[in-house]
Amino acid sequence: xxxxxxxxxxxxxxxxxxxxxxxxxxxxxxxxxxxxxxxxxxxxxxxxxxxxxxxxxxxxxxxxxxxxxxxxxxxxxxxxxxxxxxxxxxxxxxxxxxxxxxxxxxxxxxxxxxxx
Numbered sequence: 603x604x605x606x607x608x609x610x611x612x613x614x615x616x617x618x619x620x621x622x623x624x625x626x627x628x629x630x631x632x633x634x635x636x637x638x639x640x641x642x643x644x645x646x647x648x649x650x651x652x653x654x655x656x657x658x659x660x661x662x663x664x665x666x667x668x669x670x671x672x673x674x675x676x677x678x679x680x681x682x683x684x685x686x687x688x689x690x691x692x693x694x695x696x697x698x699x700x701x702x703x704x705x706x707x708x709x710x711x712x713x714x715x716x717x718x
Contacts (some may be wrong), residue, residue, distance in 0.1 A: 603621050606620075608655050623717060623718075626649060626653070629711065630705070630710070635707075638709045639680070639683050642684060642710055642712075660716075662692070663714055664717055668699070669698075669699055670699070670700055671700070671703055672700065673698065
């Protein structure tokens with residue numbers, strides 16, 4: 603089976619396609635001065651763009667993993683933005699956990715798996 607890698611950087615590929623499955627790298631906000639809502643929106647926009655590069659969209663997401671630096675404080679606001687974005691008829695599985703991220707300015711990181 604063919605493996606396609608899109609937007610390869612020094613340490614990872616932004617998107618990997620294997621068969622009919624699309625794997626997206628963990629994504630963080632570009633503008634870390636934004637609050638949790640703003641960082642979440644930025645990431646969801648990046649996910650939309652990456653899925654489009656792979657030839658699919660959010661209606662075909664299978665799994666979403668969310669890491670928050672402060673799940674108690676930021677969960678509700680993040681979830682508000684996420685729920686407005688996700689296809690209500692085709693919600694993927696999701697896990698949300700609290701964890702320190704690679705840069706203290708990141709409030710959230712999101713990683714996805716989807717289908718073509």
